[in-house]
Amino acid sequence: MSGSFAALYYHLVFSTKDRLPFLAPDIAPRVHEYLGGMLRELGGVSLVVGGAPDHVHLLASIDKTIAVADALRAIKAGSSKWIHHTFPTLDHFAWQEGYGAFSVSVTGVDRVKAYIAGQPEHHRAVTFQEEFLEFLHRHHIAYDVRYIWL
Secondary structure (H helix, E strand, O other): OOOOOOOOEEEEEEEEHHHOOOOOOOOHHHHHHHHHHHHHHOOOEEEEEEEEOOEEEEEEEOOOOOOHHHHHHHHHHHHHHHHHHHOHHHOOOOEOOOOEEEEEOHHHHHHHHHHHHOHHHHOOOOOHHHHHHHHHHHOOOOOOHHHHOO
């Protein structure tokens, strides 16, 4: 076989620094659109972007030649710079250092799309911290609670 083929879908989750609610309803759609554009610039595909005022969720396919960590570093750095330029009142904006990257099978894509679309309703009952810990448990990822929210 002469080509290389991959169908790599990720549910990416990261929060604002200290989970501050920077992503207000008037700002969030523009930030989400920009995040999707950054993914496209990296050769990926943004299937859906959503979240809450203190974090974002991206369902994305990342190009097989780019490591997830490298893609997220570029996306977070580039979007932070864009946010500072576009929204001068958000001069203290920053993303939290870490992130969650969870694999999604092609058969799970529609379920994750619906989950991300339902974020506003979901976060009426569940905090970001509760949600993120549930992801870690569900995916059997070990963590030390002393360091998770730095």
